[in-house]
Amino acid sequence: MDRIILPEKVNRIIRRLTDAGFEACAVGGCVRDSLLGRKPQDWDITTSAAPEEVKSVFPHTVDTGIKHGTVTVLEGIGEDREAFEVTTYRIDGEYDDARHPREVTFTPDLKEDLRRRDFTINAMAYSEETGLIDLFGGKEDLERKLIRAVGVPEERFGEDALRIMRAVRFAAQLGYEVEDNTAAAAAALAPNLAKISCERIMVELTKLLVSPHPDELRRMSELGITAVFLPEFDRCMETPQNNPHHCYNVGEHILHSLTAVRPDPVLRFAMLFHDIGKPQCHTTDEEGIDHFHGHAEVSAKLADQILRRLKSDNATRREVVALVAAHGADLGETEAELRKSIAQIGPDRFPLLLEVKAADAAAQSDHRREEKEATLARWRAMYEEILARGDCLSLKDLAVKGDDLVAAGVPAGRKIGEILGRMLQDVLETPEHNRKELLLARHVPKKP
Numbered sequence: 001m002d003r004i005i006l007p008e009k010v011n012r013i014i015r016r017l018t019d020a021g022f023e024a025c026a027v028g029g030c031v032r033d034s035l036l037g038r039k040p041q042d043w044d045i046t047t048s049a050a051p052e053e054v055k056s057v058f059p060h061t062v063d064t065g066i067k068h069g070t071v072t073v074l075e076g077i078g079e080d081r082e083a084f085e086v087t088t089y090r091i092d093g094e095y096d097d098a099r100h101p102r103e104v105t106f107t108p109d110l111k112e113d114l115r116r117r118d119f120t121i122n123a124m125a126y127s128e129e130t131g132l133i134d135l136f137g138g139k140e141d142l143e144r145k146l147i148r149a150v151g152v153p154e155e156r157f158g159e160d161a162l163r164i165m166r167a168v169r170f171a172a173q174l175g176y177e178v179e180d181n182t183a184a185a186a187a188a189l190a191p192n193l194a195k196i197s198c199e200r201i202m203v204e205l206t207k208l209l210v211s212p213h214p215d216e217l218r219r220m221s222e223l224g225i226t227a228v229f230l231p232e233f234d235r236c237m238e239t240p241q242n243n244p245h246h247c248y249n250v251g252e253h254i255l256h257s258l259t260a261v262r263p264d265p266v267l268r269f270a271m272l273f274h275d276i277g278k279p280q281c282h283t284t285d286e287e288g289i290d291h292f293h294g295h296a297e298v299s300a301k302l303a304d305q306i307l308r309r310l311k312s313d314n315a316t317r318r319e320v321v322a323l324v325a326a327h328g329a330d331l332g333e334t335e336a337e338l339r340k341s342i343a344q345i346g347p348d349r350f351p352l353l354l355e356v357k358a359a360d361a362a363a364q365s366d367h368r369r370e371e372k373e374a375t376l377a378r379w380r381a382m383y384e385e386i387l388a389r390g391d392c393l394s395l396k397d398l399a400v401k402g403d404d405l406v407a408a409g410v411p412a413g414r415k416i417g418e419i420l421g422r423m424l425q426d427v428l429e430t431p432e433h434n435r436k437e438l439l440l441a442r443h444v445p446k447k448p
Contacts, residue, residue, distance in 0.1 A: 002132040002139065004034040009075040009082055010043045013058075014127050017086075020057050022049040023110065024086075025127035032121045035132075035142055036174075045073075045086045046125060048108050054086050068104050089113035092159065111135055118156055118163045119170065119182075120148050145176040153185035161192035164225060165204040172208045172216035183223060190224040201229050202310040209268040214258040217272075221251070229310070232302060233272075235279040242290045247365040250278045256363035261355055266316055270323040270356050273303035300325035322349055327356050331379050338382050339391060339428040347393045354380060391431040398424055399436040408444045419443050 006014070010026055017024035024047040030040035047054065051066045060074035062083070069088035074081055090104045091112050107113065110125065110133065117123040120138040132139065136150050147170050149156040149163075157164050164186045171178050178186070193201070208216060217233065220226045226233050237251030246253060257271040277298030283291050303324045307317040322345070331341040342350045354376065361372045392398055400423055402416050410416055423443050427434040433442070 002035065002126075002134075004031065004126050004132070006126070006128065007043060010045065010084065011128065013045055013073055013075060013084055013086065014129075016057055017045075017047050017049055017054070018127075018129065020049070020053075022047050022053065022057075023089075023108075024049070025110075025125040025130060025133065027114075027125040028117070028122050031124045031126045031132075032138070032142070034126070035124075035139060043084055045084055046089060046110070046113060047086055048089055048110070049086075050088055050106055054088070069106060090116070092116050115150060116159075117150055118160070118166060120150055121170070123150050141179075145174070146179050147171050147174075147176050147182060148179035149182045149185065153182045154189065157185050157189045157192070161189065162196050162200055162204065164190055164193060164223075165201070165208075165220070168216050168219050168223070168225065169204050169208045169211070171219065172211040172213040175213055178219070183219075186225070187223040190228060193225065193228040198229075198309065198311045202312060205229075205310070206265055206269075209258065209272060210263040210265055212263075214263075214268055215255040217258070218251075218255055230306065232276050232279075232306065236276060239279045239282055240290060241278075241292075242284070242288060244289075244367040245364050248363070250275055253363050257359045260362040261359035266319045266323070267352060267355055267359075269303075269307070269312075269316065269320045270327070270352075271359055273299055273306065273320060274324050274327045274356065274360060275299055276306070276324075277302045296325055296328045319349065319352070322346070323353055323356050326353055327360060329353075335382050335386060336429050338379060339386060339393060339431075340425075342383070342386070342393050343424065343428055350383065354383070389431065392424070392427045392434045395420055395424055397434075398427065398439075399434045400439045404436065404440065405444065408440055410444060 004026075006026060014024045014026070024045060026043055027046040028044050030043045033040040049057065051069055051071050054071045054073070055061045058073045062072040062074070064070055064072040064085065069090045071086050072083050073086050074083055076082055088106045089108065089110055089112065091107050092104055114123045114125065114133075114135055120136045120141045122138070123136050124138040125133040137148075141148050147167050149167070167178050167182060167186055170176065208214060217226065221234055221237050233251060233254070236254060237249065239250040241249055241253065248256060254272060254275055257274065258268060261267045261271050275292075275295060278292045278295045280298050281292040281295040283293070285291060300321050304317065304321045307320060326345050329341065329345075332338045345353055358376055361369070361376065386393070398420065400420065402420065405416050405419055406412055410419060423439045426439065426442065433439060
């Protein structure tokens with residue numbers, strides 16, 4: 001039995017609409033997730049009631065997308081109040097921009113509303129009164145683990161090109177395959193993604209990367225999707241790595257590294273871009289061994305350019321670029337050297353760098369694997385000891401501040417920063433020196 005337990009507030013909204021003489025049911029992703037045993041993030045409701053009729057049924061509503069039939073209903077009192085989108089059954093008109101319909105027409109027919117949706121697994125509806133409404137085989141596709149467009153896939157992708165990325169993103173999130181005709185249509189219409197805003201592309205790419213299967217980016221490359229917004233990755237898929245340290249080409253190495261790091265957006269983007277510059281640095285020596293000298297710096301510059309192009313937020317971009325730039329760095333043999341590396345990279349960023357390095361190594365060949373793992377283990381152990389002791393790793397932890405230097409007679413200006421920098425290097429080398437009196441005595445000339 002396909003029974004779904006609807007939240008009480010959703011049931012109340014549906015009951016009030018049906019009591020008023022309209023049809024209403026939960027629809028889309030919440031139904032899909034419920035059938036999969038997952039907790040839906042949002043509950044969307046569809047109804048035969050027109051927007052003005054919805055507003056007449058409920059005392060508290062917001063016109064969030066009334067032109068397209070969506071009214072937000074506020075259900076509950078005080079802190080218990082929640083917002084639910086209630087959308088009128090509709091038929092989409094012509095699409096002008098491969099993303100938005102020029103106009104929508106309201107319809108009393110639920111089938112027409114479900115017919116316009118992207119994939120069969122997202123085109124199911126449910127209410128306690130009707131049970132599961134599945135007109136296009138969505139439940140069967142869930143059981144078959146298949147992403148299949150509703151109706152003619154060329155029409156669905158022609159209406160909204162972003163659905164091409166969404167097909168692969170759902171496959172990545174659910175571990176499903178993309179149905180053959182759906183995949184063929186995606187490949188044929190992938191160039192239409194050029195009409196989609198960079199912000200929308202970035203949202204879908206991020207969702208794919210933090211999914212359980214970020215290596216579905218391979219499918220995006222095979223279908224010609226990345227050619228539109230990430231051609232640099234396609235070059236990586238064509239760049240060999242005939243080198244003892246590697247067993248994959250550059251692109252495959254990137255894909256394996258993505259699956260080797262936890263699903264944090266900064267970490268996944270860092271792995272996506274950590275070797276993105278290798279095609280530009282590719283050389284082959286007389287013995288046929290491939291080398292990629294300087295690729296970390298080139299990759300960091302490319303990461304910055306690509307993330308700006310995709311309209312990434314600045315905080316993510318800065319973190320990713322810094323991790324990419326440092327991913328090949330030697331962090332040192334001694335605690336003093338490691339402290340200096342931590343200070344240079346940033347104390348907050350350093351543990352992320354260790355994760356990046358571990359994922360990078362995991363996606364390489366077995367050549368000197370034990371040695372690499374031992375080095376990483378040594379860095380982690382030293383890092384934990386440094387943290388446990390509370391060693392100074394940045395200017396904010398230095399025992400001397402700028403005001404102390406001014407009080408000691410150092411004129412305000414660049415000299416302050418220079419002296420603080422020397423003091424920091426001093427305590428990075430010898431943590432016991434992080435005492436105000438000692439640092440002032442060692443680094444501030446006494447007045448004559």
